[in-house]
Each structure stands twice: as structure tokens, then as C-alpha cells.
Amino acid sequence: MWKRDESPKPATPAPAPAPAPTQAHTPAVPVSGGDFRRETGRDNVNIGKSVFIKGELSGSEDLTIEGHVEGRIELKENTLTIGPNGKIRAEVFAKSVIVLGEVTGNVTASEKVDIRDNGSVDGDVTAPRVAIAEGAHFRGAIDMQRAGQGTKPKAAAAPAPAPAAAAPTPAPAPAPVKAGA
Secondary structure (H helix, E strand, O other): OHHHHHOOHHHOOOOOOOHHHHHHHOOHHHHHHHHHHHHHOOOEEEEOOOOEEEEEEEOOOEEEEOOEEEEEEEEEEEEEEEOOOOEEEEEEEEEEEEEOOEEEOOEEEEEEEEEOOOOEEEOOEEOOEEEEOOOOEEEOOEEOOOOOOOHHHHHHHOOOHHHHHHOOOOOOOOHHHHHHO
16 A cells, blocks of 8 residues: 555655655655655645544645535635535635535635635635636625735725716706706
């Protein structure tokens, strides 16, 4: 079974392919997550499709969920990916959220929420950028005002008075009423 772990090794830069499998065999059991991080160059954790978590899930690594999670997920500085088999019933808070599976609950991201082809979200989405692919399912509300927290609302307030200025232009329409007087 360890030979399957060796197959991802060629995906890394192959300066020394022979020593890499040896390193994978020696510390693989105690530090298998550490080896994966070295291979990909970034922290990433996977929750398999047979795993069920109920409660609060938080961390400081990118996370891919293929299993079931109920409760609350908090990865404020990292990316959360709900895999095609993932089923989430939770409030989600992350830097970026990619949905390939199913999410039931509100999703809040500081950067972006991306609902892919067969992804499904039943809940409100709050993020400065939201992408919903054709074929995706979404039911809820979207709030995109959190991008600059001070910049976007002010920009939105500036265009609002401009249409109000346009409203006084029709106000001279009563001038024909004066002409009729």
C-alpha cells in the first residue's frame, strides 16, 4: 500500500527519485501529512469520503472534504474545497470556498466562493467574488459588499445620488404645467 504513496512522488520535482521513496517509507507513518506538504509546497489536508464529523472544525491549512461534516467549519486564512462526494451541513467560514459537492448552510468567504458544475449550495453566500458555473445549483441570497468593507459601500453610495440627480431632471416636466397656468 505504501507504493501508492510513492506514485504522487513523481509529481514533485524529481531531483532525487530514489531517496524520496526511502524517506516516504521511514517517516510515512508518523509524519505522512508532513511528507504531503513537502510534495505540494503548501499545507493541505484531506477528509475522506468515509469520514463523518459532527461539531466544530477549524484549522490553518487548506482542506478538502470528501466526507460528511455537520456543525461549523472555520478556515479563515485558508481554502476549503468540498469534493464531489462531500456533503456539508454547516456554517462555513474560509478565505476561499470551492464547492464541487453539496453544502447546506451559509457560506462566508473573505475572497471568493466558487460553485462548480455539479456543486450545490442551499444557503446564503457572503463573499466579495462569487462564481456559479452552468449546471451548478444555488438557492439562497448573495451578499458581495464585504470586498472592501469601506470601499464598495461608498462606491455604491456615490452612484445612488447620481440617479437621484437624474430624478430632478424629470422634475422640470411640471414646467409644462406652469405653461398651462
